[in-house]
Amino acid sequence: MSLLLQALRRPGTVRDLSLSAWDRLLREVHAHRLGGRLSCLLERHGVEADCPALVGHDLDAQRCFARYKQSQVRLELRKLNKALAPVGVPMLLLKGAAYALADLEVARGRDFADVDIMVPRTQLETAETALERGGWLSETRDRYDQRYYRRWMHELPPLHHRTRLLEVDVHHALLPLTGRVRPDPELLWAASRPLPDSPYRVLCPEDMLLHSAAQLFQDGEIAGDLSGLLDLHQLMQELGDEAGFWDRLLPRAEQLELGRPLYYALRYCRRLLDTPVPNEVMRAAEAFAPGQLNGRLMDLLVPRVLEPRYPTRRPAHISAWLLYLRSHWLRMPPGLLALHLLRKGLRRGSH
Amino acid sequence: MLTYRVGPFSVRLRTPLHDLIQLVRWCYGTNVDAEPRDLALFNVAVEKGSLSRRLFAPQAVFRTDSETPFQPFPRDHAFALLEWGLNWCIATRAHQYLMLHSAALERDGHALILPAIPGSGKSTLAAALALSGWRLLSDEFGLLDWKTGLLQPVPRAIPLKNDSIEIIRRFSPQADLGPVFPRTRKGDVAHLRPDKQALSRDMETVRPAWIVFPRYRAGSSVRLTPLPRHLAFVRLSQNAFNYRLIGVAGFAAVEHVVDTCSCWSAEYGGLDSILSALDRLPSPAP
Structure with missing residues (x-):
């Protein structure tokens, strides 16, 4: 098993690592950009003093970097709120932004690629106009890309403010409009909660986990996204402590049509990170399991692409490619998918 | 492969370019292979460029484990490339x-x-x-x-x-x-x-x-x-x-x-x- 996976499963085990094992671990950590998170985990388990000095300093440094990214996220959210509040558009924080502002354990040391917020579909245009006026620009000018997002996706084309670097994704739904499953955004808004002392809302705990699962196993390409799996693992550990969480989770998954990704999340978190999922929940989630063939294929592919291999072992290219095709298959009906991939292929060829 | 220390950092360099290895030894003398080779902070490689460029205008490419931050340099400039590459490693990572x-x-x-x-x-x-x-x-x-x-x-x-x-x-x-x-x-x-x-x-x-x-x-x-x-x-x-x-x-x-x-x-x-x-x-x- 990869050393990084081992360290994430049981941080205490790093005590016994040899120098060359630390070397391998450090390279895996860096390739997956998990330095900040590992640093926080080691501290929480009281083993940060067991790192060789060189490793300890490096992990500290990555933590500084993560803290900085987090402060940028907070700043971006304040600016977004300043643009959206006057026109009456509420902001529902998603993913990392929500974890950070809700002060969840999972946000500690976490890196951010972008800021994700959701606005009500009916107010999407108002929001877009307000953001344009506030100085946010669309990152793509390509007409096909613009149409791709607007007609088929669940978010606007990525934005960024002209004076800042952070990407902002404005969602109006959780999953693509063309996808196999489309959880009703109304249900998410109705269950969402205001964040105390802030103008923002966040998803209720069950929806937060379900969104994270959908992100990785329904909409994502899975390969290399160990950070996504770690999100799920830590969310389950922390939210699972809330009274009634596990009882509400499965019915809610059914209601939002997210049973399948939840099943995968529970299964692979347990398998790869030894997440404490109650046995009866795991048993009940079997109802969402895929057919036998499909299930075996996923069992074969998913651990191969999630377990860190790069840079110390050869990456699992074929498994990653198959899961990439799967992610597109789930996003669009076959005819549209064929056209989209053809278009992307031609464009890549012409560059 | 050689390992060397620059202050608080350690570098593990893989390269097929013998001239480059000689220059690194010349420059960092006693700090080359001074550390245990087991643990290094920066794993870098300076490689020969693409096959087509090996015959005509040979190149050197600087890589870290997961990134190739620069365009290739002429092969003869490999040492300058390595030095700039390490600056990049330090600047993007040493936030302690x-x-x-x-x-x-x-x-x-x-x-x-x-x-x-x-x-x-x-x-x-x-x-x-x-x-x-x-x-x-x-x-x-x-x-x-x-x-x-x-x-x-x-x-x-x-x-x-x-x-x-x-x-x-x-x-x-x-x-x-x-x-x-x-x-x-x-x-x-x-x-x-x-x-x-x-x-x-x-x-x-x-x-x-x-x-x-x-x-x-x-x-x-x-x-x-x-x-x-x-x-x-x-x-x-x-x-x-x-x-x-x-x-x-x-x-x-x-x-x-x-x-x-x-x-x-x-x-x-x-x-x-x-x-x-x-x-x-x-x-x-x-």
Whole structure:
């Protein structure tokens, strides 16, 4: 098993690592950009003093970097709120932004690629106009890309403010409009909660986990996204402590049509990170399991692409490619998918 | 494969280029293979470029484990590429330090910080000081440990550009310069290797005593002017690579170093005069 996976499963085990094992671990950590998170985990388990000095300093440094990214996220959210509040558009924080502002354990040391917020579909245009006026620009000018997002996706084309670097994704739904499953955004808004002392809302705990699962196993390409799996693992550990969480989770998954990704999340978190999922929940989630063939294929592919291999072992290219095709298959009906991939292929060829 | 230490960092280099290995050994001498080879911070490779380019205009490519930050260089410039590559590694990763874009040298246990502004002649000045009895701490990165307020040495080859190469050759016959790499993206470059003392004492941290913002002006006579603290603060914070990134700690570190050092701006037109002016800087009260 990869050393990084081992360290994430049981941080205490790093005590016994040899120098060359630390070397391998450090390279895996860096390739997956998990330095900040590992640093926080080691501290929480009281083993940060067991790192060789060189490793300890490096992990500290990555933590500084993560803290900085987090402060940028907070700043971006304040600016977004300043643009959206006057026109009456509420902001529902998603993913990392929500974890950070809700002060969840999972946000500690976490890196951010972008800021994700959701606005009500009916107010999407108002929001877009307000953001344009506030100085946010669309990152793509390509007409096909613009149409791709607007007609088929669940978010606007990525934005960024002209004076800042952070990407902002404005969602109006959780999953693509063309996808196999489309959880009703109304249900998410109705269950969402205001964040105390802030103008923002966040998803209720069950929806937060379900969104994270959908992100990785329904909409994502899975390969290399160990950070996504770690999100799920830590969310389950922390939210699972809330009274009634596990009882509400499965019915809610059914209601939002997210049973399948939840099943995968529970299964692979347990398998790869030894997440404490109650046995009866795991048993009940079997109802969402895929057919036998499909299930075996996923069992074969998913651990191969999630377990860190790069840079110390050869990456699992074929498994990653198959899961990439799967992610597109789930996003669009076959005819549209064929056209989209053809278009992307031609464009890549012409560059 | 070889492993070497540059101050607090260790580098594991894989490369098929024998000339490059020789240059690294020449430059970092006793610090090559000094560490246990098991654990290194930066895993880098300098590889031959694509097959088609191996016959015609051969290239060198710098890679880390997960990134290829630069376009390929001509094969002959591999050492310059490696040095720039390591600068990139340090700048993007070593946030446990406030990284000043400064040269730093030591005399009698006190450190002098020379922040770089374009045209300051920082590298030339650092080379001249290192050849005049000062201990080279660093040419490119003033690594200020913001937990202790001490400067961490990171002795590296000093890249001299264009006219500076000849100036330093004339300045000291002892100057140990490597080969000249003509027409790199920064012009002609030759590296002055750090001396034995700089290399062997690279883990001895030093308390900063002077901050001097140098400016080279041809024909000008040397003039050191005391710099008010608030100006020194602004200039030094703007000079750091990761000042904003480390947040409050960065603010406190700059404030502390500015408060405890004597701060000057210096104008100079010749090496000899600025050197003697820097030698005369009053030592801080014990």
